[in-house]
Amino acid sequence: MFEAAELDQRVSKQEFEERVPVLRASLLDAQRLLAESDFAVVIVIAGAEGAGKGEVINSISEWLDTHGLEVHALDTTSSEENERPVLFRFWRRLPARGRTAVFFGSWYTLPIVERALDQSDEDHFDHELERIVEYERMLARENIVLVKLWLHISKKRQKKVFKKLESDPDTAWRVGERDWEFHETYDAFVAAAGRALRETDKAHARWNVINARDRRHRDLTSGQILLGAIEERLNAPPPTPAGPETPPVPPRVNVINSLDLSLRLEREEYDERLSSAQGRLGNLARRLTASQRAAVIVFEGTDAAGKGGCIRRITRALDARWYGVIPVAAPTDEELAHPYLWRFWRQVPAGGRFAIYDRSWYGRVLVERVEGFASRHEWQRAFGEINEFEEQLTEGGIQVFKFWLATSPEEQLRRFEDRRATPYKQYKITPDDWRNREKWLAYEAAACDMIERTSTEFAPWKLVSAEDKRHARVTVLETLCQGLEAVLERKKKSER
Amino acid sequence: MFEAAELDQRVSKQEFEERVPVLRASLLDAQRLLAESDFAVVIVIAGAEGAGKGEVINSISEWLDTHGLEVHALDTTSSEENERPVLFRFWRRLPARGRTAVFFGSWYTLPIVERALDQSDEDHFDHELERIVEYERMLARENIVLVKLWLHISKKRQKKVFKKLESDPDTAWRVGERDWEFHETYDAFVAAAGRALRETDKAHARWNVINARDRRHRDLTSGQILLGAIEERLNAPPPTPAGPETPPVPPRVNVINSLDLSLRLEREEYDERLSSAQGRLGNLARRLTASQRAAVIVFEGTDAAGKGGCIRRITRALDARWYGVIPVAAPTDEELAHPYLWRFWRQVPAGGRFAIYDRSWYGRVLVERVEGFASRHEWQRAFGEINEFEEQLTEGGIQVFKFWLATSPEEQLRRFEDRRATPYKQYKITPDDWRNREKWLAYEAAACDMIERTSTEFAPWKLVSAEDKRHARVTVLETLCQGLEAVLERKKKSER
Numbered sequence: 001m002f003e004a005a006e007l008d009q010r011v012s013k014q015e016f017e018e019r020v021p022v023l024r025a026s027l028l029d030a031q032r033l034l035a036e037s038d039f040a041v042v043i044v045i046a047g048a049e050g051a052g053k054g055e056v057i058n059s060i061s062e063w064l065d066t067h068g069l070e071v072h073a074l075d076t077t078s079s080e081e082n083e084r085p086v087l088f089r090f091w092r093r094l095p096a097r098g099r100t101a102v103f104f105g106s107w108y109t110l111p112i113v114e115r116a117l118d119q120s121d122e123d124h125f126d127h128e129l130e131r132i133v134e135y136e137r138m139l140a141r142e143n144i145v146l147v148k149l150w151l152h153i154s155k156k157r158q159k160k161v162f163k164k165l166e167s168d169p170d171t172a173w174r175v176g177e178r179d180w181e182f183h184e185t186y187d188a189f190v191a192a193a194g195r196a197l198r199e200t201d202k203a204h205a206r207w208n209v210i211n212a213r214d215r216r217h218r219d220l221t222s223g224q225i226l227l228g229a230i231e232e233r234l235n236a237p238p239p240t241p242a243g244p245e246t247p248p249v250p251p252r253v254n255v256i257n258s259l260d261l262s263l264r265l266e267r268e269e270y271d272e273r274l275s276s277a278q279g280r281l282g283n284l285a286r287r288l289t290a291s292q293r294a295a296v297i298v299f300e301g302t303d304a305a306g307k308g309g310c311i312r313r314i315t316r317a318l319d320a321r322w323y324g325v326i327p328v329a330a331p332t333d334e335e336l337a338h339p340y341l342w343r344f345w346r347q348v349p350a351g352g353r354f355a356i357y358d359r360s361w362y363g364r365v366l367v368e369r370v371e372g373f374a375s376r377h378e379w380q381r382a383f384g385e386i387n388e389f390e391e392q393l394t395e396g397g398i399q400v401f402k403f404w405l406a407t408s409p410e411e412q413l414r415r416f417e418d419r420r421a422t423p424y425k426q427y428k429i430t431p432d433d434w435r436n437r438e439k440w441l442a443y444e445a446a447a448c449d450m451i452e453r454t455s456t457e458f459a460p461w462k463l464v465s466a467e468d469k470r471h472a473r474v475t476v477l478e479t480l481c482q483g484l485e486a487v488l489e490r491k492k493k494s495e496r
Numbered sequence: 497m498f499e500a501a502e503l504d505q506r507v508s509k510q511e512f513e514e515r516v517p518v519l520r521a522s523l524l525d526a527q528r529l530l531a532e533s534d535f536a537v538v539i540v541i542a543g544a545e546g547a548g549k550g551e552v553i554n555s556i557s558e559w560l561d562t563h564g565l566e567v568h569a570l571d572t573t574s575s576e577e578n579e580r581p582v583l584f585r586f587w588r589r590l591p592a593r594g595r596t597a598v599f600f601g602s603w604y605t606l607p608i609v610e611r612a613l614d615q616s617d618e619d620h621f622d623h624e625l626e627r628i629v630e631y632e633r634m635l636a637r638e639n640i641v642l643v644k645l646w647l648h649i650s651k652k653r654q655k656k657v658f659k660k661l662e663s664d665p666d667t668a669w670r671v672g673e674r675d676w677e678f679h680e681t682y683d684a685f686v687a688a689a690g691r692a693l694r695e696t697d698k699a700h701a702r703w704n705v706i707n708a709r710d711r712r713h714r715d716l717t718s719g720q721i722l723l724g725a726i727e728e729r730l731n732a733p734p735p736t737p738a739g740p741e742t743p744p745v746p747p748r749v750n751v752i753n754s755l756d757l758s759l760r761l762e763r764e765e766y767d768e769r770l771s772s773a774q775g776r777l778g779n780l781a782r783r784l785t786a787s788q789r790a791a792v793i794v795f796e797g798t799d800a801a802g803k804g805g806c807i808r809r810i811t812r813a814l815d816a817r818w819y820g821v822i823p824v825a826a827p828t829d830e831e832l833a834h835p836y837l838w839r840f841w842r843q844v845p846a847g848g849r850f851a852i853y854d855r856s857w858y859g860r861v862l863v864e865r866v867e868g869f870a871s872r873h874e875w876q877r878a879f880g881e882i883n884e885f886e887e888q889l890t891e892g893g894i895q896v897f898k899f900w901l902a903t904s905p906e907e908q909l910r911r912f913e914d915r916r917a918t919p920y921k922q923y924k925i926t927p928d929d930w931r932n933r934e935k936w937l938a939y940e941a942a943a944c945d946m947i948e949r950t951s952t953e954f955a956p957w958k959l960v961s962a963e964d965k966r967h968a969r970v971t972v973l974e975t976l977c978q979g980l981e982a983v984l985e986r987k988k989k990s991e992r
Contacts, residue, residue, distance in 0.1 A: 065924075329563055350574075
């Protein structure tokens with residue numbers, strides 16, 4: 001991977017001074033067109049210590065218009081980041097459409113360093129690289145142009161650089177013990193890096209290995225690659241629009257219409273089981289929060305299926321410090337300017353917290369699919385992206401619970417009419433609700449599709465018959481308790 | 497302050513059940529109108545342990561529509577918050593216009609607890625209360641309705657509550673050692689709280705002390721107060737618009753036109769002094785970042801005065817991990833929906849970092865004032881708010897440097913024309929720049945006003961003659977070095 005990058009490639013001072021103004025003017029032109037486009041640019045700067053990553057960033061910062069440019073140094077993680085899945089810190093820094101972000105340090109740093117220092121094994125490394133491929137594929141599909149630069153220097157050269165820095169009192173501080181440690185493990189580092197680059201060098205996210213020996217060659221090449229990537233994207237033909245979609249039709253017998261909607265609970269049994277489940281939930285929640293784990297609880301279902309009622313029965317059992325209820329409504333313009341899942345990553349709960357979603361990221365494959373707000377490409381790839389998202393939450397110590405609440409169309413109508421008649425319920429009913437009713441079958445089909453494709457072993461859907469509210473609430477609370485018990489049990493075992 | 501709150505006030509179960517649906521319908525009505533208004537609501541829930549703050553929040557959460565409601569538990573601080581001024585954690589959670597946020601724990605918690613436990617003295621306490629008054633005044637002026645609820649229980653009652661919770665295995669965990677410690681210091685706590693409430697009970701941010709002995713009385717009263725506050729605001733007459741403003745005229749002899757614009761540096765001296773200052777700056781910056789302090793560097797000045805050039809001379813001396821350049825452009829809609837300074841608080845640098853602003857919060861009293869984008873009320877109060885902001889930065893360990901770069905109108909014209917002629921500079925010149933030129937005197941007047949009102953002992957303005965770019969750059973770098981040296985010197989002394 002790095003052979004060519006050890007050849008002797010140089011740019012003379014004269015050539016550099018001739019070419020930089022031309023490059024700069026072209027970069028500024030490209031940046032101006034980018035600002036009006038629907039895509040964003042992420043530049044990943046990686047490579048060996050001593051190769052001059054910081055200097056490349058300084059050059060790029062000087063050449064580009066700082067309006068529209070962000071530089072993110074990712075050398076330390078905050079407690080807010082440590083409490084969340086690893087990709088959280090990158091998600092939160094993704095640039096909005098029209099903008100460019102430089103990442104100094106990236107999702108490659110930790111996996112490569114850990115592998116080089118033998119702190120992780122091959123399997124784990126492969127798993128992380130696969131995750132990166134998925135992440136970058138998602139970014140590319142979300143209109144983020146990835147420019148990945150690997151700055152390479154040989155081991156010999158690295159030693160020379162370190163020695164030279166050390167010999168000058170003004171720069172000696174730049175070389176620490178850790179750098180010499182890295183130098184000792186140079187070969188292992190290059191081996192791990194080589195593997196990472198090969199495995200993640202995909203059409204949508206190519207690696208560029210740059211010979212970093214000569215700084216003028218290095219900076220100029222970096223700038224040219226960046227320019228090429230933006231121009232290529234600007235000149236790309238617009239995607240062919242997908243043809244018109246026919247509304248989905250559910251299978252005659254499906255997981256939703258097979259639910260037994262006749263299940264009911266009488267008041268007395270309800271009161272008893274609800275109160276017992278709430279006590280249990282309070283205790284489990286306390287144990288979960290004490291262990292700094294977190295939970296995400298998602299509610300989806302037909303309109304008026306009783307999501308709010310279930311949520312209130314849960315929150316009554318919890319300390320107000322432990323939970324947040326997140327009703328999912330229209331995105332803000334900052335949210336619209338980012339990849340679809342960005343707005344949900346923003347709200348990933350910290351350790352020790354419950355995030356309860358009244359509707360969720362599943363909107364993409366439900367209302368957005370049925371109403372045509374998302375293109376076919378968008379909602380089709382959402383299944384995989386959502387599974388990936390939930391897997392990352394789970395691995396990050398955040399348990400995911402998902403409830404689908406189902407009623408019959410007749411019961412829905414009764415509830416709509418009740419809402420219309422009760423002053424403090426009127427706000428809940430809108431013309432949209434009446435319109436959606438007419439597309440009952442299309443929504444049912446979309447929901448069946450969703451349940452089939454996103455019921456995973458780490459985050460299965462629980463289908464709840466909600467024709468009777470009491471039955472639904474008790475089912476939700478008891479399911480949640482069982483789930484939390486299983487999580488805490490697993491945790492105990494793993495600690496043994 | 498708390499006498500009335502110890503009287504025996506109760507609401508019967510029957511009365512509660514009759515009044516809650518009425519209250520709830522009114523709250524939902526008010527919330528719907530609020531959603532379409534230009535103001536936001538912040539509910540601060542404070543009071544003694546055991547008074548049921550969490551339960552009040554649960555009730556409010558149930559009564560309101562969760563769309564448009566946020567609950568923020570502020571019991572822990574993250575490392576990102578610890579590295580920034582104390583109010584940062586509240587700023588970042590302020591609700592957008594149309595929304596309601598409940599703060600469980602607030603800017604009162606720490607000052608009161610520290611005072612009660614004798615960890616801070618009277619003077620410090622007073623200082624913190626004054627800061628709170630300023631903060632709340634700013635919030636009120638920024639259209640945030642503050643609803644401050646203090647839940648009171650007597651010492652005797654607190655003991656009873658704790659004992660009762662301890663006696664039930666399901667709730668025993670709610671009472672910790674810390675709670676009994678608080679109980680021991682109940683009198684000191686109530687004394688500190690009483691003082692805090694009196695000092696911060698202002699027309700724009702009234703305190704409501706609620707007798708929390710009876711939970712139905714407590715929750716119902718809280719809801720009624722909230723409703724009253726929103727309704728009062730909804731019914732308030734619109735503010736009388738300020739009359740038309742005449743453009744400001746600068747004093748004949750002023751700080752800007754008295755600058756000696758003839759100062760120049762020859763190339764040779766420039767190269768030498770710049771390079772020496774950059775070396776010095778690199779070293780100082782490293783010491784500053786190593787000590788986890790931070791710096792904010794603000795550039796303002798006439799168009800084409802050379803802000804970008806100065807910034808590049810600074811960044812070249814810094815490691816790319818240490819700094820961020822923040823060009824201030826149009827706010828996003830999320831930013832517009834929040835108080836003016838919110839967008840700047842979002843970007844307050846973490847410890848060990850430099851934030852360099854190409855234009856800044858001073859836009860309020862410069863372009864927004866001259867062009868009439870801000871009302872007279874808004875830009876007039878901005879002086880005080882900005883001083884307060886910068887004082888908080890300074891006290892939070894973030895040094896503030898402010899440079900005003902001045903040129904003559906003739907020099908500006910020359911630079912505009914040069915920009916028009918140089919391909920990679922063309923992007924910098926817009927029709928706005930030509931228009932602003934025509935208002936030269938009004939801008940000069942606004943700048944003089946700004947410099948007079950916001951040059952403070954902790955963050956003075958440095959006026960720089962920028963007619964000669966070389967002189968300006970060297971002046972900026974050397975001033976910065978001197979400032980950083982003084983900061984590090986003070987730090988060293990204070991550590992001795």
